Every structure is written in C-alpha cells, then in structure tokens.
Amino acid sequence: MIMLQKRKDVPGYLTIAVPLLSILVTLMMGALIFAILGYPPLQALYEFFIAPLSRPDQIGNLFVKACPLIIISTGLIFCFRANVWNIGAEGQLILGAMGAGWVALSFPEAESRMLIIGMAVMAMLAGALWGAIPGLLKVKFKTNEILVSLMLTYIAIFLVDWTVRSPWRDPMAFGFPLTKAYPDAGLIPLMSLPGIGRLGQLHWGVPVSLLVAIGGWFYLSRSLGGYQIKLMGDAPRAGRFAGFSQSWVTMFVMMLSGALAGLAGMIEVSANIGMLQPQISFGYGFTAIIVAFLARLNPLAAIAAGLVVALAELGGDAAQISMRIPKVVTGIFNGILLFMLLAGETLTHYRIVWIRSAEKGGKSHG
Amino acid sequence: MTQIVPKTTAKSATAKLEQAPLLAGFGMTKSFGDLVANKDIDFTIYAGELHALLGENGAGKSTFIKMIYGLLEPDQGHLEWQGESVTISNPQQARAMGIGMVFQHFSLFDALTVAENIALALPPDFPRQNLSQLIATKSAEYGIPLNPDNLVADLSVGQQQRVEIVRCLLQNPALLIMDEPTSVLTPQETDQLFEVLKRLAEQGCAVLFISHKLDEIKQLTSRATILRGGVKVAEVKTGDQSKRQLAELMIGAKVKDMQTQSAPKTSKTLLTVTGLSRPADGPFNVALRDINLSVRAGEILGIAGIAGNGQSELMDALTGEWRPSYANAGNMIQLGADDITTLSPAGRRRAGLAFVPEERNGHAAVPSMTLSENTLLTGYDLDNVVRGGMINYDQTLAMARQISKTYDVRQPSDDPLASSLSGGNLQKFVVGREIIKSPDVLIVSQPTWGVDIGAAQFIRTAMAELAKQGSAVIMISQDLEEIFQIAHQITVLNAGQLSGTFKTRDITAERIGLLMGGSLQADDDISESKAGVSS
Numbered sequence A: 001m002i003m004l005q006k007r008k009d010v011p012g013y014l015t016i017a018v019p020l021l022s023i024l025v026t027l028m029m030g031a032l033i034f035a036i037l038g039y040p041p042l043q044a045l046y047e048f049f050i051a052p053l054s055r056p057d058q059i060g061n062l063f064v065k066a067c068p069l070i071i072i073s074t075g076l077i078f079c080f081r082a083n084v085w086n087i088g089a090e091g092q093l094i095l096g097a098m099g100a101g102w103v104a105l106s107f108p109e110a111e112s113r114m115l116i117i118g119m120a121v122m123a124m125l126a127g128a129l130w131g132a133i134p135g136l137l138k139v140k141f142k143t144n145e146i147l148v149s150l151m152l153t154y155i156a157i158f159l160v161d162w163t164v165r166s167p168w169r170d171p172m173a174f175g176f177p178l179t180k181a182y183p184d185a186g187l188i189p190l191m192s193l194p195g196i197g198r199l200g201q202l203h204w205g206v207p208v209s210l211l212v213a214i215g216g217w218f219y220l221s222r223s224l225g226g227y228q229i230k231l232m233g234d235a236p237r238a239g240r241f242a243g244f245s246q247s248w249v250t251m252f253v254m255m256l257s258g259a260l261a262g263l264a265g266m267i268e269v270s271a272n273i274g275m276l277q278p279q280i281s282f283g284y285g286f287t288a289i290i291v292a293f294l295a296r297l298n299p300l301a302a303i304a305a306g307l308v309v310a311l312a313e314l315g316g317d318a319a320q321i322s323m324r325i326p327k328v329v330t331g332i333f334n335g336i337l338l339f340m341l342l343a344g345e346t347l348t349h350y351r352i353v354w355i356r357s358a359e360k361g362g363k364s365h366g
Numbered sequence B: 001m002t003q004i005v006p007k008t009t010a011k012s013a014t015a016k017l018e019q020a021p022l023l024a025g026f027g028m029t030k031s032f033g034d035l036v037a038n039k040d041i042d043f044t045i046y047a048g049e050l051h052a053l054l055g056e057n058g059a060g061k062s063t064f065i066k067m068i069y070g071l072l073e074p075d076q077g078h079l080e081w082q083g084e085s086v087t088i089s090n091p092q093q094a095r096a097m098g099i100g101m102v103f104q105h106f107s108l109f110d111a112l113t114v115a116e117n118i119a120l121a122l123p124p125d126f127p128r129q130n131l132s133q134l135i136a137t138k139s140a141e142y143g144i145p146l147n148p149d150n151l152v153a154d155l156s157v158g159q160q161q162r163v164e165i166v167r168c169l170l171q172n173p174a175l176l177i178m179d180e181p182t183s184v185l186t187p188q189e190t191d192q193l194f195e196v197l198k199r200l201a202e203q204g205c206a207v208l209f210i211s212h213k214l215d216e217i218k219q220l221t222s223r224a225t226i227l228r229g230g231v232k233v234a235e236v237k238t239g240d241q242s243k244r245q246l247a248e249l250m251i252g253a254k255v256k257d258m259q260t261q262s263a264p265k266t267s268k269t270l271l272t273v274t275g276l277s278r279p280a281d282g283p284f285n286v287a288l289r290d291i292n293l294s295v296r297a298g299e300i301l302g303i304a305g306i307a308g309n310g311q312s313e314l315m316d317a318l319t320g321e322w323r324p325s326y327a328n329a330g331n332m333i334q335l336g337a338d339d340i341t342t343l344s345p346a347g348r349r350r351a352g353l354a355f356v357p358e359e360r361n362g363h364a365a366v367p368s369m370t371l372s373e374n375t376l377l378t379g380y381d382l383d384n385v386v387r388g389g390m391i392n393y394d395q396t397l398a399m400a401r402q403i404s405k406t407y408d409v410r411q412p413s414d415d416p417l418a419s420s421l422s423g424g425n426l427q428k429f430v431v432g433r434e435i436i437k438s439p440d441v442l443i444v445s446q447p448t449w450g451v452d453i454g455a456a457q458f459i460r461t462a463m464a465e466l467a468k469q470g471s472a473v474i475m476i477s478q479d480l481e482e483i484f485q486i487a488h489q490i491t492v493l494n495a496g497q498l499s500g501t502f503k504t505r506d507i508t509a510e511r512i513g514l515l516m517g518g519s520l521q522a523d524d525d526i527s528e529s530k531a532g533v534s535s
Helices: A012-036 A041-053 A056-081 A089-106 A114-141 A145-165 A205-222 A224-234 A236-242 A246-273 A284-294 A299-323 A327-349 B061-068 B091-097 B114-121 B131-141 B157-169 B187-202 B214-220 B243-251 B311-319 B345-351 B371-379 B393-406 B423-435 B453-468 B480-486 B509-516 B528-534
Strands: A002-006 A350-354 B023-032 B035-045 B050-054 B076-081 B084-086 B099-102 B175-179 B206-211 B223-228 B231-237 B269-278 B288-296 B300-304 B333-335 B353-356 B441-445 B472-476 B489-494
Touching: A012 A041, A012 A327, A041 A056, A041 A299, A056 A089, A056 A205, A056 A224, A056 A246, A056 A284, A056 A299, A089 A114, A089 A145, A089 A246, A089 A284, A114 A145, A114 A246, A145 A246, A205 A224, A205 A246, A205 A299, A224 A236, A224 A246, A224 B371, A236 A246, A236 B345, A236 B371, A246 A284, A284 A299, A284 A327, A299 A327, A327 A350, B023 B061, B035 B061, B035 B076, B035 B223, B050 B061, B050 B187, B050 B214, B050 B243, B061 B175, B061 B206, B091 B099, B099 B157, B114 B131, B114 B157, B131 B157, B157 B187, B175 B187, B187 B206, B187 B214, B187 B509, B206 B214, B214 B243, B223 B243, B231 B243, B243 B453, B269 B311, B269 B472, B288 B300, B288 B311, B288 B472, B300 B453, B300 B480, B300 B509, B311 B353, B311 B441, B311 B472, B345 B353, B353 B423, B371 B393, B371 B423, B393 B423, B423 B441, B423 B453, B441 B453, B453 B472, B453 B480, B472 B480, B480 B509, B489 B509
Parallel strands: B035 B231, B050 B206, B050 B223, B099 B175, B175 B206, B300 B472, B300 B489, B353 B441, B441 B472
Antiparallel strands: A002 A350, B023 B035, B023 B076, B076 B084, B223 B231, B269 B288, B269 B333
8 A cells, every 4th residue: 555644854955856856757758748749849848948938028928927826826825724625716807807897897988097996996896705605605504615616617707708798798899799998097007127128018917916925925924814814724623712713714715815816807807808808817717726736825935836837838828839739738738747746746745655554554664 | 483373262370470471572673764662672471460561651552562463563573472483463363363452442333233343343254143142141251241232322431341342352362452441431440340350360361451540550460561762661560669669660750749739718719600501512412411610719620520421512611612602691601700601712811711622733732833823822812922913923932932941841943843742742831821821710621631640740730839829720631630639629520410519638539430420310419428328
C-alpha cells in the first residue's frame, strides 16, 4: 500500500528544487507530446514560454491576462482558508459585469470619473449578492455550497445571455447579441508608465489587482478578522470556543469572494470589451481556483501563480496561432503543467510511504 | 525459528519463576524515523503471573505491546515463547499462539449484538454453533455475566469491556494483555475486573496489565517492568515498592507532595447554575436534566463521573458554546448577581470566567497555529492585543512567552506550533493561559487527561493556588484520585444529572463510585445520610 505521510519539517532546498523539477518534467513531457504529434518540440516550447515574454508589450499583456485571476483567487483564498468551498466565482464575475453594465448603460451621457467608481461598487454588490445566496443557504439549511455556487454559475451564464439578447440589446447592433457600448467614462484607460509609455494593453485594473492581493494578504495575516477565518477553517470547534460565529465567517468570505469576482468582471469588461456580450469571461472564475491552490492559499503568492497560469494560457494562444497547434493540444500541455506544479507541491509537504500490509501500521521508510 | 507454537492449555501453573518464561523479549528496539520508541528492552513474563507494564504517556508502552501482538515489527531484538524463538508477524498469529489483547479503545459495532460482535472477531475456523450459549456460560463462569443477545449500543462502557474480555477468553489465552483497562471504569467495575484477572492468573494465564495508576498496580500485580522514554529503567516486585518509589521510577524525578486545602469558611458565592436542562442533540448525546450547582470564592468543586454521562454537554453549556434558546432561560447561569445565561463564550470571558475544555487539539487549542496565535484564542479581548481590528503580535508573543515561563511549558523553539508540544506541555499551556488571567471562575474539564504525572501535579497545584487567591474552580474530571486530591466539594454527574454536593472529607470513594455507576438513585435532593444507608 502507498501512503502519503506529512513531513515534519520541509527542507528548504525542496521548496526551490521541486517547482523547478516540476517545470523541467513538464517541458520534457510536453516536448515528447509535441514530437509524437509531429511538431518541432523545441520551437513549440519556445512559443509557449519564451515568445510571450520576448517583447515589452507582451509582458504588459501577461499582466492584463493575470489581472482577473489574481483578484478572483484572492477572494477564493479567503473562502478556502475558512474551509468554505466557493466554486461559483465564474457566476459571481458575470453578475458583477452585469451590475457594472447596468450602471454604465443607465448613464450613457456621463463624463465624470464617478461613473467608473459607481460601476465598481455596483459590480461588487452584485457579485457579493450572488455569493451570498450559497452562503445563506449553507448557514440556514446546511446545503452544500459547492453545488449551489456551481449551479448559480450556470444560471448567471444564461442570465447574461438572455439579457444581451432581449432587454439590453442594442437595437442598432444588426441583430448581434450586444449591448450599447459603454460611455468613455465607463472604460478603464490604458496605463502609461513613466519613462516607458504604454506596455501593450496594460491598464489601470492591473495595479488594482496587485493592491487587492497585497491588501488580502495583510488582512489575512494581521487582522483579527483574518485570524477568525483561518481559525474557522483549521479548527471550527476552537473558533466557537473563542466566541466567533461560524455563520458570520461563512457569509463574510462568500460575499467577499463574490464581490472580488464581481470587481474582476467589471474590470475585464471595462478594460477589454467595452460592452456586455454573451461571452464575458474565459473561465477566469474556474482557473482562479487553480491559481489559489498553486499559491498555497497565500494572496501574495497568488500574484506569481496568476502570472504563471496566464503565461501558460498566452503561450497556448501563441502556439495555436503561429504553429497551428490545435487548441486541445495546448490544453493538454497546460493541464500537464498545472498537474506537475500541484503534484510537486504535494510532494514538497508529504513523503511517499510504502506499507507492506494493511495491519503493519507505522512502518516508514525515510 | 518456529512459526506457530501449539496452544497451551491454561492449566499447569504451579512452578512459576523457576521454569522458562512464557514470553521473553531480548533487546527489543523500535524506532519511527528519528524517534526511538523502544530501545533495547528486555522483558519476561511467566505463566500465571500478573505483570504490570508501567510508564507515563509516551514512555513506549504501546509500541512494546504492539510488537508482542504482531502489530509492529521490531527493528532489533527477538521474542521467545515458552523458550523457543518466534517471530510474530501479525495479530492472527499472536491469537493462534494464545495471546489475547483488550485494547483501550474497543472495536465493537454498536448496532450488533454481543454474540454477533464476538462472532465477527473470532478466527474463521472457530466453531460458531452454540456461540451464544458459550458466551453466557463463559462470562458467568468468571462472574461477569453477559447476555449474548443484547445490543452493544445498550451496554455501559464497563459491559463493553467485558465483551472484549470474553472474546479473548473464548480462545483460552495463555497471555492476556490489558491496555489501560480501568480508565473507563467505576471503582466497583475496577474491583470486578481485578477479580476476573486474578482468577485467570490462578488458572495459569499470564496477564500483562498496562497502566500508570499506581494504586491499581500495587493492588493487582506482583511484578512490574517500568519504562521511561523508551528505555526499561527498572523491573521491580511491586510489593517491595511504595507508591512514591514507583512514581519516582516512572517519572525519573522526585514527586512533590500535594496538600489538600481546607475550604474557606465563609465566602461569597460566585457562580450559580439553577435548573439548567438541555435536550440531547442526537442519539449519541446525553440530555442534561435540571442541573443545579454553585461554587464559592476560594473553593474547588469537583464534578466526578464516567465519561459519556453528559460531561461535554455540561461543559458546552457552561462555556456558552451551547446556550438555551427557549424563552424562560433567564437566570439559569449567574455570576454573582449578574445573569450570564445568554452570553457567548466571549461575553462570559469578559464577565470574568475562563474555560479549559477537555479536548486540547482543535478545541482548547489549534494544533496548526503557533502558541502566540493560540493565546489569541481566548485573549483577543485583553488590553493591547487587538487595536483597530489589527492584531498586536508583539503582545501575543509576549503573553505566550510569559505563559510558557510561568507554567514550565517545555517547547522546542521560541514560538512553536501547538502541535509540536507534547500533550502534557500543551495542557500546561492551555491551563496556564486561563489561570494567568486570574479569572473569577475557572471551569476545566478533564484537566490532566492523558498528561504525565509531573505535568498533572503541576496543573493541580496551579488550580489549587488559583483557588487560594480567591477564585472559584469547577473541575469536571473522571479521575477520582485527582478530585479527592484538590476538590473541596464533590458532586457526581450520571446520565445527565448531578447528585447532591458533598464535602470531600465527608464522603468516601466507594460512595462516589456508586453514584457514578448510577446505583444510588440521585433523587432531587440526596442527603449524605441517605447515601450512607443505601450503600
């Protein structure tokens, strides 16, 4: 029998060596797969990992791609640390985008910068409400938040689809399912970095995402609220003994992660699309779950994890375009990368133990 | 090497120490990673001998018996069974050789009958016809009658232990290993168990009795092997040693004496519980019925009782983790004249109470957090700890250091994870964390459960000191010795009800034992004289 046994002390060199090894194994397996399928392996790997970083504007685009992932995963980290499993960030993102869209479309003549603030607030409210539903059902009726939040995601997907096809459709859009374009005041402008100028599509949502991650880290590690969240996740009984409320924590993390997912939705639309359409997100709400775990549930690490995952996605796009590698193959490659990183993460903290028979407990090989 | 030795008939037991030992171990060594759990242990037990394996928690007793019972393979050393070298590679083989074992935690199915449970545990070739009849006669023969058709769920813990014992007896063991068997028994049940074990020994069966209770070891056994830190430190005749000498061998240090404090003559009543009832949450919970108690300044009230009689339910109600939801709950729990019935644990702490629940891991402390984070658990309302919602970790670290220093908490580093502390040290920490706040009322549950003697004495002394300074202490405990040692007043919890309260010096352990077993029906108000008559 094979068992995973938690390591008492994680040797320092492992934390560096294992991720490097994971990436190395991924590269080798990827090269193998590309070779089998008849693509030049080295060129494919170049397109995946080097090409997306080869020009300054592409680095800007990398941050743009990582922006929603970082924001959403920060919220999800709060949930997962509290042992609350919000799988529905995708739906909360959509609701946030719709809330922001409603504000933008209601004031088509607006010119004030207040519009974007109002949109952000409404996006966070809408996302928080969508997150509050599974939270409330869990607190009141002990329903499973995984199922409810996931089902609400599908409701959200169809809700936005219907909205842009019927009530909010732009009559001038030649029958396309699109809303009117947002007024300029409702768009997030590109950033101009001092001395560098514009960097691809780098926009003002990116610094917001970094602030969210840093703020989330600070709250989680230094505040009593963050302590409550970790306590409820690690030892709910001790949390009740301390006098904290499990229901309160559950509602708080569900609404917070909903609000952040909603904010990510608003930023995504206002920075990159400029109107509502059936397809708003490219699965950011689901990918952010991977980012959260890749970051070992640490918001600061979510910045790096978000960038790694974004790189894999952008590299996949690049490989599709320049080498005509089918989308499914790039998907497989991304899957291997994430699998290797997470497996390496597990093996950093656990060791494999072989047990000869079921009754021989405690026999361990170093 | 012999694979399996024929079963001995448990009869020939006259010549004891002259003949070859029934079981001998030579240089038995076992390590887990870096930890050497057993080092070079020599051990002998003879047929018909009552032999004690004595040691504190973590001394290596469990590891040693697991090697004998085939659950662990020794790294070094070998065993001899009746003079012949053997390798015991699994429990089936151990049972076939004639070794029976009753574990501390039973492995019985609640939903099955006694006979069904025993049938499941017997080897495949054991004849199962007339098993019920066999169980009834075997158990009656040893004076521990069992009805084979009863559901295990309906049995008391003591009766469940009998099921395990009878299961072993059916296989006519030559060696019976009992792992901490008395920790769940009343004094009366303990006496009955000892009768059975003595009878077995007379018939030639060797009994290996694992315990850290010195009274019992002196009462029951003739020889003791004493382990400390994985090493055999002594092998003694228990008759030649005083309890104190045994204790000192076991812990490797002088044992401090504790004096029972006399209760203050008159002082004001601090905590009063009146008519507290609580319905059972589920089939495995106990309902609390009409709990009344009060405790005065300077006084320690001991609540005795066997585990599972409502201790955790009562503790939850006292901490405020459970609060009555019905309307007329007013004034059920009062601190002085203030009603605290509806206050949360945090509110009660602010009012001047402090609590130490039974379970260290995950209730009184969080194993995955550091000691300074664990001080926050019950200390976030204290001065300077949290300002503007932000935790002052300098302050919590200072508090954790002070607790560790004052209460002799031995820790591997400055601010370690709670999980890296031994049970005794973590318990000293959680008790110290509450006592250091000098609460008006301290409520503790099983304060020394699973804690070594040294730490237990330390904790008891600390509680007695707190009472001396004018606080009131309520101590829920299964350990009668502990209750008699420091409590001024004693009450007994049985099936969710409290007996009356007795002064410690006016009541005997026997009478408490009867109350614990529910033999004395505690009417609404049991008087001491009445209790005397019915025993």
